[in-house]
Amino acid sequence: MNAWFSQHKAALASAFRRLWSTPLNTLLSLLVIGIALTLPAAGYLLLDNLRDLGSHATGVQQISLFMTLDASKKDVGDIEAKLRSVASGKWKFVPKEEALKRMQKSEGMADIVASLPRNPLPDAFIVEPTNTEPEALEVMxxxxASWPKVAHVQLDTAWVKRFDAFLKLGKLALWMLAGVFAAGLVLVTFNTIRLQVMAQAMEIEVARMIGATDAFIRRPFYYYGALQGGLGGLVAAVLVTGGLSLLATPVADLVALYGGNFSLRPLGLAEIGALSAAGAFLGWLGAQLSVSLSLRKFD
Amino acid sequence: MIVASSLSKRYPGGFEAVKDVSFQISAGQMVFITGHSGAGKTTLVKLIASLERPTSGSLLVNGQNLSALRRSAIPYLRRNFGMVFQDQKLLFDRSVLDNVLLPLQIVGLPRREAIRRAQAALDKVGLLLREKAKPIALSGGEQQRLAIARAVVNRPTVLIADEPTGNLDTESATEILEIFAAFHQVGVTVVIATHDQNWIARYHPNVLRLDHGRLL
Incomplete structure (x- = not known):
């Protein structure tokens, strides 16, 4: 256990030394990896911000519930109780009197409303569910609609569906983009490690002759690949955060012009961690492939 | 401790470097493998050190049959041997001390303990004061002594050398052989391949004489 630990420590230290000993190469590799990871990371953040924007847009994920005209106060209470038991989210009760008052206030409607023999408007609820997936909204x-004394339920599914389809398409495109860049990252690491193995052919040969296991020989390269990828992920995080902070002011200005209240969400710590971990994993994968191929000639 | 029976090694292409060789080396013996150049000394040394696998025949080291050994077990077997190569195979990008540390890193010795042992090994071959130097700064004889320090630092049971005095003047060569003799005296099995006959009279080792791959 002790030997295992000290060997891993030594391999990690040697990987660090190798990265440090060729600063220019390291910097270039990190930039290549960082830029490769920046595009999918930025795309992800953009989509996430869009989704956020979509769910904030008012009137989109609302369900309007109109009761029948003959519904009594008790029926309203029943519906409220039912809503409490099923619906997660908020709702607002709009009594018919209030609806009528609002209508009266509208331009040119006062006379028409006054001429009506009785209030034609029903009691209504405006429900804003927390789960805004189109399928969930449809189920709801x-x-x-199946509840008693409910005349009509209105849901603007078309808009929600369109928006959701757009997000799905964006997500798919993003995954494809991420796949291509991930392959690029693996190849970059593959090549760096291949050059490393060539440069250290003598060391590998000697280590093998004096009893080094495969694991001992491979370990520093794995650490090198993972470190390079992980640091590349951090470079990507810096690039994305930097780009976002450049965008923040123009976006705020634009949103203000529309009278909205929205600001771009930056990368969170967990996301930076995930980006770095993804880079490290891909780097490790590239190292794994490269070492397996390059070390064959030493057998 | 090393028992070879009908040992043969044929290289790809058909050249048979070692043919039907049988011998036995007991623990603590000093053995010279001699013969003209191309007689198969290097191949035999490599077979003993498990750097090559025999084509046929069997080679038992400490009761383990090398031909039947799994590939993954070979590194652990090699750790029983200290190897000194004719071309030393030193690593020129690191210090003398780091060269000697390598076998200890391979077995995963904690660094402090490893440094202590590496320094002791360098002391034995008279290179302790040069521990921070790069191998390129050492003379031929010193480089060979460094190779010996690296070979013995892991306290191997068998010390194997291939033409260790090949490129050295007589004085340096004598120094090197004195070092081997000293290890032999403390119980290490020593196997040396050499074409130089002068040493035999001096150390009275057991001799395996090869000619065209066969044992005479």
Whole structure:
């Protein structure tokens, strides 16, 4: 256990030394990896911000529930109780009197409203569910429609569906992009490690002759690949964060022009960690492939 | 401790470097493998050190049959041997001390302990004061002594050398052989391949004489 630990420590230290000993190469590799990871990371953040923007847009994920005209106060209470038991999220009750008052306030409607023999408007609920997936909204709409004294349930699914389809398409495109760049990252590491193995042919040969196991010989290269990838991930995080902070002011200005309240969300710590971990994993993978191929000639 | 029976090694291409060789080396013996150049000395040394696998025949080291050994077990077997090569195979990008540390890093000795042992090994071959130097700064004889320090630092049971005095003047060569003799005296099995006959009279070793791959 002790030997295992000290060997890993030595391999990690040797990987660090190798990165440090060729600063220019290391810097270039890190930039290549960082830029390769920046595009998918930025795309992810953009989509996430869009989704956020979509869910903030008012009136989109609302379900309007209109009761029948003959519904009594008790029926309203029943519906409220039902909503409490099923719906996660908030709702607002709009009594018919209030609806009528609002209508009266509208331009040119006062006379028309006054001429009506009685209030034609029903009691209504405006429900804002927390789960805004189109499927979930649809299920909820059907459920509400089946309740007694409910005349009509209105859900603007078309918009929600369109927006969701757009996000899905974006997500797919993003995955494809990420796949291509991940392959690029693996290849970059593959090549760096191949050059390293060539440069250290003598050391590998000697180590083998005096009883080094395969694991001993491979370990520093794995660490090298993982370190390079992980640091590349951090470079990508810096690039994305930098780009976002450049965008922040123009976006705020634009949103202000629309009278909205929205600001770009930067990368969180967990996401930076995930980006770095993804880089490290891909670097390790590239090292693994490269070492397996390059070390064959030493057998 | 090393028992060879009908040992043969044929290289790809058909050249048979070692043919039907049988011998036995007991623990603590000093053995010279002699013969003209191309007689198969280097191949035999490599077979003993498990750097090559025999084509046929069997080679038992400490009761383990080398031909039947799994590939993954070979590194552990090699750790029983200290190897000194004719071309030393030193690593020129690191210090004298780091060269000697390598076998200890391979077995995973903690660094402090490893440094202590590496310094002791360098002391034995008279290179302790040069531990920070790069091998390129050492003379031929010193480089060979460094190779010996690296070979013995892991306290091997068998010390194997291939033409260790090949490129040295007589004085340096004598120094090197004195070092081997000293290890032999403390119980290490020593196997040396050499074409130089002068040493035999001096150390009275057991001699395996090869000619065209066969034992005479």
């Amino acid at each position: 709409r059907k459920e509400i």
